[in-house]
Amino acid sequence: MSPENPFLNHEKKEQERQAKRDAVLLAAVKIFNEQGFHSTSLDDVAKSLGISKPTIYHYLGNKEQVLLTCVEIGLQQLIEAAKDVEKQSISGFEKLRRFLFLYGCRNLDDFGRCVILTHDDALSKEGLVKFKALKRVVHEALLNIIRDAQLDQSINAEHDPKILAATLTGAINWSAKWYNPNGVLSKEETIQKMVDILTYGFEKK
């Protein structure tokens, strides 16, 4: 038998730690989304995993820190989506459509929904600063995509970028409140239909 490699061992332990942390986050985000942050206690989360509350503290911290990690994951997904889209060699119009599609799909994931369903009053002052800073990164990325699309003249240049951004994201954000995962349409089908409406409007051509 070969001697145990201490480096591999360390890596394995780190993977295990990460897997446990991820499991706590996934359990927490589902319960936050279902019951609301105020009505959820870390005991509920611990119980759902058959672990103790101190185990959660060990991996993630207190309830607000768990929530903050969840919304950070949700917002980081949107930041990644913007980066992916910006790299593509397509028109500004197509970039905007693709970003909205990805934004909408992430938005209906557990962590994305948590971002939408988290109200400012769930967070402490410091937590709110972090939450808003990340949201601002997403907002700025969207504004850049819109401005580029206006510059390459692939979208209508007369719209105020800020109002356009707020209209588009508002429509999609709200879907985290009404989308029914047990309905006929998949998340992707639903978001695609919304993006088509937002892109072309409802005017008859």
Next chain:
Amino acid sequence: MSPENPFLNHEKKEQERQAKRDAVLLAAVKIFNEQGFHSTSLDDVAKSLGISKPTIYHYLGNKEQVLLTCVEIGLQQLIEAAKDVEKQSISGFEKLRRFLFLYGCRNLDDFGRCVILTHDDALSKEGLVKFKALKRVVHEALLNIIRDAQLDQSINAEHDPKILAATLTGAINWSAKWYNPNGVLSKEETIQKMVDILTYGFEKK
């Protein structure tokens, strides 16, 4: 001097009672919108008017009843807007645009914002039933406007009416969260720009 007319007197008293009730509702809705329902006590509302809490109970009932009356006013405004629009002799497309404009403007009023900012967990089971029933009336009115506009072929018939309705109202609802009354654009200007985006899309034509 003519003898006092007891009927006029009764009417005057009723007007006074109504004015007091309205003042309590307006004070309450502003504080709910600013602080959130959970963080507001009827003491805050009473204090802002220089009255006692039992006076509020007398006119409106407990905190949930006050909130319910506020959201009922907000939703009733939307139901009236739909009725007004339905009476007009214009195309279905124009009806939909006008309804969205009115919906958006009401939505940025004190009572309209309260509807958007009220989360289901603020209400008791019975309260939630009332709240949802009124929202359904608005939703059905919008669906009727959309279906009529598809029937008279003034809007694109390929959109699923439910997804179209959810996309349009979602975009507008969200504005109750981001609209800044101290900004450059008035409520009406902001909503008009949003309705134009929603109507025509952002595609370059």
